[in-house]
Amino acid sequence: MTILGIDPGLAIVGWGVVSYAGSRFAPIAYGSAQTKAGEPVDDRLSQIYDKISAIIEKYRPDAIAIEELFFTSNITTGIVVAEARGVILLCARKHGIPVFEYTPMQVKQAVVGYGKAEKRQVISMVTMLLGLPKPPKPDDTADALAIAICHAHTGASAIGQYYNRPTKIGGICKQKR
Numbered sequence: 711m712t713i714l715g716i717d718p719g720l721a722i723v724g725w726g727v728v729s730y731a732g733s734r735f736a737p738i739a740y741g742s743a744q745t746k747a748g749e750p751v752d753d754r755l756s757q758i759y760d761k762i763s764a765i766i767e768k769y770r771p772d773a774i775a776i777e778e779l780f781f782t783s784n785i786t787t788g789i790v791v792a793e794a795r796g797v798i799l800l801c802a803r804k805h806g807i808p809v810f811e812y813t814p815m816q817v818k819q820a821v822v823g824y825g826k827a828e829k830r831q832v833i834s835m836v837t838m839l840l841g842l843p844k845p846p847k848p849d850d851t852a853d854a855l856a857i858a859i860c861h862a863h864t865g866a867s868a869i870g871q872y873y874n875r876p877t878k879i880g881g882i883c884k885q886k887r
Contacts, residue, residue: 715858723849775861
């Protein structure tokens with residue numbers, strides 16, 4: 711199974727493509743799609759769509775795992791991240807790739823074994839699980855790889871396959887809860 715993990719954002723969209731077979735991971739490619747501050751938001755969203763579309767076309771993932779929107783205090787940041795996330799969901803839909811969503815706590819639990827793990831613990835485990843020579847940069851890229859790992863762990867188990875079957879909601883496949 712080839713999984714594209716995505717950590718959505720407007721300035722930086724972290725992405726990572728991981729192969730998962732027989733409980734083994736292999737990193738295929740990873741990086742970040744970045745947009746410039748000060749440019750019109752609609753231009754930045756268009757750039758995100760084009761960059762994610764190119765990644766999908768190049769690596770042909772079987773599934774896309776994306777972080778659910780989570781913000782605590784800055785609603786303005788939350789809104790623009792939601793817009794970027796919407797563009798990414800649209801891109802996945804246009805390419806016919808099923809989308810699975812995970813909360814930050816689910817990702818930390820799947821990667822570190824503790825839902826309230828610190829970012830450095832997640833980055834360390836991602837580096838180790840994927841056999842990377844050094845931690846991926848920026849942190850958004852490490853987060854995207856962690857999201858892909860989360861989907862592999864969750865989606866590969868029998869119970870995960872039952873609970874995480876994609877269901878069509880408005881044309882987008884969504885993780886069943």
